[in-house]
Amino acid sequence: MLDTELDRLGPGATIGGSVAFLLHDTHGFPLELTREIALERGHDVDEDGFATEMAEQRRRAKDARKGGGGGGVEVFAAISAEQGSTLFLGDDSYAVDATVLAVTEDSIVLNQTPFYAESGGQVGDIGVITSPTGRARIVETVYGAPGVVRHRFEVLEGDIEVGQSVNAVIDGERRDAIKRNHTATHLLHWALRETLGDHVKQQGSLVGPDRLRFDFSHYDALSDDEIIAIEDLVAGDILENSPARHYETTKDEAEASGAIAFFGDKYGDVVKVLEAGPHSTELCGGTHVKALGDIGPVKIISEASIGSNIRRIEAVSGTGPIERLREDERRIKAAADAMGVATDELVDAVERRVAEVKELRTRIRDLERQAAAGRSGELADLAIDGIVIERVDGLDRDGVRDLAVAIRDRAGIKAVVLGTAPEGGGVTIVAAVAADSGLNASELIADAAKKVKGGGGKSADLAVAGGKDPEALDEALDLVRAAVRS
Known part of the structure; x- marks a missing residue:
């Protein structure tokens, strides 16, 4: 439950007191442990809210x-x-x-x-x-x-x-979906070990009606070919429609049979074992299908790192892959319609459009360089003691850098500092100095970069710094003016 809540919350959000209390009251989770896990993931806990819930619980218990x-x-x-x-x-x-x-x-x-x-x-x-x-x-x-x-x-x-x-x-329909996903989780565990190696161990899971999540130990991202291999192994067992046997036995007998224990589960002397077809035998007290064919198709929909040498996959089963296939088909058709081609011509059309855009961008860059060369004379005329410090909006990072270099290369210019705040957000400050100026480009804009909440620009002759605060750009350039005149 805590993992679910942390995944739902946005970055830096606070875990509600009612959630912390539910973990304590229902699952026996101490507040200290909730706080520790939350802090590791960048969240706080509403401990005042927790205290309020505890006080209310004591009142209910008394009554x-x-x-x-x-x-x-x-x-x-x-x-x-x-x-x-x-x-x-x-x-x-x-x-x-x-x-x-x-x-x-x-x-x-x-x-x-x-x-x-x-x-x-x-x-x-x-x-x-x-x-x-x-x-x-x-x-x-x-x-x-x-x-x-x-x-x-x-x-x-x-x-x-x-x-x-x-x-x-x-709710039987919901339970059936959960059963499909749970048995599919066991097949995926086997297929992961078969494809990646025996070092793969379960590190956590969540089985719901709409999808499953499986965390496992592995040192690298899964390649497309590995994901396909895993899905094919699972599909092969499902198509054979072998029985899924779920039975009770002693823990010793289960371990002797080679059954794998799932991460985080606690087992007594009597345990439940799931034999999911011919390859997967694991301890599990959950609910499962009677035959592997009941699972239907299984599709891995995401794969990511969640920690050092720990990966997470999410998958869907049953009607889930079919629903996603239909949604993908709708998107592909919409894209093809937007491009004015048939769906089987979409890839070629996109590749042509990408090439066209790339060519247009090259032309735009050439025009920007020509424009920069033209503007360089105007800005060079604004030099004071051979130094130009100006704001030049309307240019991107590369454009303002090219303009700074063009100005610096004109006769009589010692140094150039230009700042721009593109419409897309952010700030770029560029410093370019002549080789014989005795000035350091990085030092010229160090304080200015801090002013716009940024950094960078370590080169001595051509430094480019980025920032997050466009509102502070004018003040940042004033800092440079004050520094060169002191």
Whole structure:
């Protein structure tokens, strides 16, 4: 959950107090650990908001009564001690009749459930619980205490009370999509090791209904050929439609059979093993398809580095690749229409257009050089004691550099400092000095570069510096004028 929140936040954004509290209350994540991970990723934590949530939770716990509307971790811990773990029936059933053990302000606990609680990288189920007196939409399923499934709910109608018999139904279409992605994750792990080597180890994962994310140890970016090889291996196993066996055994027997343990998972003496076809055997307590053909196509949609020697791939399965293919087809057709060609002629048309643009840019640069040579005389006439310091907007970085060189090369010019602020943003300051001037181009614009919140320009005879603050360009040039006249 923390990874999901950090990916969602923009650079430097603050993790909300409610999120930090949910990690603490639901997943047992200490605030200190949340703070440490957040700081490593460049984020702060709203600790005041966390404290407010904690105070409210203590108030609810104090007011809680069995069957009442308050409660928190104390209620779930009591159920764990008295009733043991919630019986999970969701591998085989999407709808289950159950008994309500507790109802808190935002959660329902049942004696048995088809709802999978978020764990092992797989997101929790959503769905509906119906009683004789009310209905609740389940918006998240997590663990409230070890083994105790917490169904976080929104009221649809009426009330659900402790002791009632209820019907619990998950969103089956969503679960099926999650199952496809989860089993596909195991096949991708095998295919990555097969293609890249046994050094590949899982470093984290997230399995949702719309996509999967898999982090693994590897020292380099995947090439296009490697991605194709991985996808082909996965497709081969899926096309064979081998069974996906999901069964319980002892941890020792699982390890003896060569089953691979997934990163971050904790295992007891009895474990669940997934045999996903003939090649992949791994410990996993998640939900999975019955046969590999149920997964459908699998497509890797992104690959990137997330740390030192750690890569991340994202992939889609089932209808996901088909939807992306249709979207790509729409984009290709739109591009072809814009170019005025058929789709099978698009690549050639783009290559021709790129060549035309390249030629036009060359012509523009030639014209800019000619214009710079023409303007050089006008600006040279503005020299004071052989030094020209002027602002010349309308030129890009290369254009202003060429103009500075053209002015410097005219008779009687010792040094030239030009500044420009192109419409696209940013600042460029160029200094060009004559060989016999005794001046240093880099030193001439050092303070000016700092003034526009930039830097660069280390060459002694021709220095080019960039900056971020166009509003400060005039003041920056004034600094140069003051320096050469002092």
